[in-house]
Amino acid sequence: MIETRRKFLKKFISTTVYFSTLTSGVFYSISAKAAWPSAYFRENSYRKTLKELFGDQKLIETSDIQLKLPKIAENGAVVPVIITSKLENTETITILADKNPVPLIAQFNFADTAIAYVSARIKMAETSNVVVIAKAGDNYYFKKRKVKVTIGGCGG
Amino acid sequence: MSSIKIRIKQLKNDITQVRALIAHPMETGYKKDEKGNKIPAHYIQELTVKHNDKVITNSIMGSGISRNPYFAFKFKGGKSGDKITISWVDNLGFTASEKKHIK
Secondary structure (H helix, E strand, O other): OHHHHHHHHHHHHHHHHHHHHHOOOOOOEEOOOOOOOOOOOOOOOHHHHHHHHHOOOOEEEOOOEEEEOOOEEEEOOOEEEEEEEOOOOEEEEEEEEOOOOOOEEEEEEEOOOEEEEEEEEEOOOOOEEEEEEEEEOOEEEEEEEEEEEEEOOOOO | OOOEEEEEEEOOOOEEEEEEEEOOOOEOOOOEOOOOOEOOOEOEEEEEEEEOOEEEEEEEEOOOEOOOOEEEEEEEOOOOOOEEEEEEEEOOOEEEEEEEEOO
């Protein structure tokens, strides 16, 4: 019985050491993994990703989505983006980079008290379009902007 | 020490801005180390921002978000003393959560 306890302790300690090494001193806790739509984040073409996300939904081009992006990104690993949707009842904002191996970057859902605004930093593999899609009411709107990338941010 | 740093700023028109800086590698799984071995994918998949007990925004993401992610959000109705909570879950099942009160 003592042996089992020893073994258990040993195992416990090595696991703890592993995790603290992995996270280099930053404290994390472990929990069960929640449902996350892996199909959306597959390595895929931009067109297939759009289909996966929105089906045959018509996407309407709009100037009511304001995009703040650099024209030229010297480092594709860090491209700052600021998005504001002026569309009424914007429920979600989706960000894609059309030539990334995984085109979908993120999707944000907004509660009624939230402003349809998000600022983030994204990776871009190469010069391509950043496409932002907003769901407002029953409609889907998009705006895109080309960003020239000098050094890609996805590979090694 | 937490992996999440939160900054809160009261703007005009009853709007509160929440900014978060998160320590996370956001590995894509494509990169290789010096020995040529692939570095396994490790990235945040879900992020939630709460105002007191109400979710303001939740999101799903992939490794297309930059290393040590930065986010900013805005919402209405934030009052002094209200609690802001930010939490994330990554692909390996790690989570972190941090809270801060509005000044």
